[in-house]
Amino acid sequence: MLTAPVVKIIDSSAVDGPGNRSAVFLQGCNFNCEYCHNPETIDPEGRPESLRFLTVEQVVDRVGRSLPFIRGLTISGGECMLHEAFVYEVCLEAKRRYGQDFSCLLDSNGSIPYDRVLPVIDGVLLDVKAVDESAHRALTGASAAPVMAQAAALAKEGKLTEIRTVVLGNCDEAEKCILRVAERIVEAAGADALRNISYRLIKYRPKGVRKEYLKTLKVPGDKEMVRLERIASDCGFSPVVIV
């Protein structure tokens, strides 16, 4: 029976995509972001105390308990696409039971193509952490190239729900993220596509971050956050949200 390591399930969340949604967090990630505030979820072999191996049925049952107060579910991580087959089956089964309008989103780092799960998901909340290859590698330990390719591919399919960027003290990289990803989306799907894609600018906060990175990562100023918000709005993303 197909199972996955589930770290936690939040029955109703307002920050994991549009509306109230259940959020399912899976263990294991293929990035190692310096600012990760849940570093205990990175190691695929890691076993945080809350972790349980759950079946597709168990996850879909649990999510169903929150109906009618949620509009869907979001599968997050770690990196949920490391459990691609499980993600596919959960979304397929949730839609079978709760209807095609029950929305299924992924919160994901864009390193793994979504082709297989695309037919059963409604969209992706895509992390764009840096666009310069060297900056992305330094921050995450992985290449930026697949992320930009997934942004374009999802936009083409109308399944890019939101871009998420954690903004660090020097906002230069976040600004490049906004401009470069907007350019890729426009190339792939046209300028109108941006109007249906939200941009979430997440102010870096040191909570939960491993102590070896605390000295080098800086919190950005509020003025800079507002400046980035304007840049993203001017590009055409809608809505743009600062958190």
Ligand code: SF4
């Ligand atoms: S992609 Fe997310 S879960 Fe993975 S290391 Fe980065 S911040 Fe942590």
